[in-house]
Amino acid sequence: MQRELIKFKRTPYIISSYCVAGKKEYEGPLGKLFDECSLDNKFNKDTWEKSEGEMQRRAVHGAMKKAKLSDTDVDILFSGDLLNQCVGSNYGLIDYDIPYVGLYGACSTCVEGLALASCMYAGGIFTVCATVTSSHFCASERQFRFPLEYGGQRAPTAQWTVTGSGAYILGDSGNVKITEAMFGKTVDMGITDINNMGAAMAPSCYDTLKRYFKESSQSPSDFDLIATGDLGYEGSEILKDLLLRDGIDIRNNHNDCGLMVFDRKRQDVHAGGSGCGCSAIVLSCEILKKLEAGIYNNVLVIGTGALMSPMTLFQGSSIPAVSHLIRLER
Numbered sequence: 001m002q003r004e005l006i007k008f009k010r011t012p013y014i015i016s017s018y019c020v021a022g023k024k025e026y027e028g029p030l031g032k033l034f035d036e037c038s039l040d041n042k043f044n045k046d047t048w049e050k051s052e053g054e055m056q057r058r059a060v061h062g063a064m065k066k067a068k069l070s071d072t073d074v075d076i077l078f079s080g081d082l083l084n085q086c087v088g089s090n091y092g093l094i095d096y097d098i099p100y101v102g103l104y105g106a107c108s109t110c111v112e113g114l115a116l117a118s119c120m121y122a123g124g125i126f127t128v129c130a131t132v133t134s135s136h137f138c139a140s141e142r143q144f145r146f147p148l149e150y151g152g153q154r155a156p157t158a159q160w161t162v163t164g165s166g167a168y169i170l171g172d173s174g175n176v177k178i179t180e181a182m183f184g185k186t187v188d189m190g191i192t193d194i195n196n197m198g199a200a201m202a203p204s205c206y207d208t209l210k211r212y213f214k215e216s217s218q219s220p221s222d223f224d225l226i227a228t229g230d231l232g233y234e235g236s237e238i239l240k241d242l243l244l245r246d247g248i249d250i251r252n253n254h255n256d257c258g259l260m261v262f263d264r265k266r267q268d269v270h271a272g273g274s275g276c277g278c279s280a281i282v283l284s285c286e287i288l289k290k291l292e293a294g295i296y297n298n299v300l301v302i303g304t305g306a307l308m309s310p311m312t313l314f315q316g317s318s319i320p321a322v323s324h325l326i327r328l329e330r
Helices: 050-066 085-092 106-122 135-143 195-215 234-243 276-292 311-316
Strands: 013-021 078-082 102-103 129-135 164-171 176-184 225-229 254-256 300-308 320-330
Touching: 013 050, 013 078, 013 176, 013 276, 050 106, 050 135, 050 164, 078 085, 078 106, 078 254, 085 102, 085 106, 085 129, 102 106, 102 195, 106 164, 106 176, 106 276, 106 300, 106 320, 129 135, 129 276, 129 320, 164 234, 164 276, 195 234, 195 254, 195 320, 234 254, 276 300, 276 320
Parallel strands: 078 102, 078 129, 225 254, 225 300
Antiparallel strands: 013 164, 129 164, 176 320, 300 320
């Protein structure tokens, strides 16, 4: 059987990252760590969809500025978001003179983009790769649930879509390298509740982690942090229970980006944060900074995504999910 774990011989480094966030995110535990925030979530635009595109534009601009790079220095740009046809990415990045690849992995898109960019770099195809993703609470609510004016009651298992965008530049220098990647397989356990994304995504995360630990010969205790993004409270508990049945215990070093970005008791976000922007901004402002500071040396990040649309849900279909993995080392 072909090995599913990718170990990079030509190791890509994270040259720089930049994250942009909204008001509720700024008011959370990580607020002071973000590179840029908007306290009205509009980013000087007149629609929520344009606001999301502007977040991506600013994130890519900020990451390139940190790395002292221009458009001509970047070989390829991977991007995706939650909106239909990825319009946040398409419109937000249109002015960059960089070859563009659109992605859709739902909330797994940040890790999907980093894994694909790493493969392109490691294979010698490109020298400098950029990846960015985003989500916007107001745009996502309008598309997947109800207009904000509706004022619908949220279920206890529901998660709050993060307003945020995170961009990354990969190349041959930096303090943090991506040493391994594993792409997820689509898993569908028959979950149909749009208000419980954690339950839909946890089995796919379990599948990826179980395959990774089997193939890598690593154990959970080898890592300073095993970060998922974003299962929220419900999905995180399901994941830990599923792994424990197989004798894999991640309880001591697991955390979820959806639980890190908000204070659930103070901010009333129910089961935690979600959205493409959730893991993108938490990885940039929190996890990478701790790796660079030497607080962490070895980290697994698993991006989790629910691959449904409003149309499939109206038709009674269940929610398939996928989870991609990268290993970060200092």
